[in-house]
Amino acid sequence: MAVVVLDGLRNLYNSMRAQGIDRYRFAYQRGPVTFDVMFLIDESPYGLLFGAQGHNLSFEFKVERGFRVIHPQLDKPDYSTLCNLLGLQYDPNNTFSPAGFLQTFNAQIPAHANPAQKAEPHDVARVRRNVEEAHKRYFCGWRDNTVRGDNVTEKNLHKTRELLGPKIADTCARKNISSCWTDIPGGKVDVTDP
Incomplete structure (x- = not known):
């Protein structure tokens, strides 16, 4: 090997x-x-x-x-x-x-x-494959699913893990928070801790 x-x-x-x-x-x-x-x-x-x-x-x-x-x-x-x-x-x-x-x-x-x-999330998104809505690669915020009466999806957690890292994805899973993404470069914001 x-x-x-x-x-x-x-x-x-x-x-x-x-x-x-x-x-x-x-x-x-x-x-x-x-x-x-x-x-x-x-x-x-x-x-x-x-x-x-x-x-x-x-x-x-x-x-x-x-x-x-x-x-x-x-x-x-x-x-x-x-x-x-x-x-x-x-x-x-x-x-x-x-x-x-x-x-x-x-x-x-x-x-x-x-x-x-x-490396920003949109940099990683250009290289990583198989992420949900790959054309939406600019991070634009968080959504609290508990307030909305909803649950974070596995696809969103996968995308979060791939583009933002496992620590943030684990926090999102624990707190029922989704990462939000846009295809508009001007809509991106700096990543903060959810």
């Missing part, structure tokens, strides 16, 4: 923790492609998300203890698209793998987090 150790994440992780940053966004250039990368340390295992800027490609790796990605792989369509975007041709003497991609990436991970580069 292939294991890739991303020891370059260690300093970034420590910097994020010291500044109270749970979700961080930075750019990674590989050949002709620039990726939006998000490192999410409020999940277990940690999430490492890649979104190719200007292209319909995103993928995610789970980062275990010790900053290990165990058996990194991509779905065939994502692998094919990544190879095409990077301009790679099949070469049996020089194969390309997700593990190799991550090893090259490891050398370019920033050591320090800049608080201005926190």
Whole structure:
């Protein structure tokens, strides 16, 4: 079983923790492609998300203890698209793998987090798949379902967990609160604790 150790994440992780940053966004250039990368340390295992800027490609790796990605792989369509975007041709003497991609990436991970580069929910929404009403990616507030005589839905809790993190989703489940979303960038508000 292939294991890739991303020891370059260690300093970034420590910097994020010291500044109270749970979700961080930075750019990674590989050949002709620039990726939006998000490192999410409020999940277990940690999430490492890649979104190719200007292209319909995103993928995610789970980062275990010790900053290990165990058996990194991509779905065939994502692998094919990544190879095409990077301009790679099949070469049996020089194969390309997700593990190799991550090893090259490891050398370019920033050591320090800049608080201005926190990953916002709409940043994560561009990369994460299978969330309710994915076109509505801008957080716009909370709805107290108890006041309305209603219950928070599992789909809403899933979206909250994926885009805002497990701590906030757990609070929403406990307090019967739904996260509210809009497709209008001007309607977004800063995330507060529900």
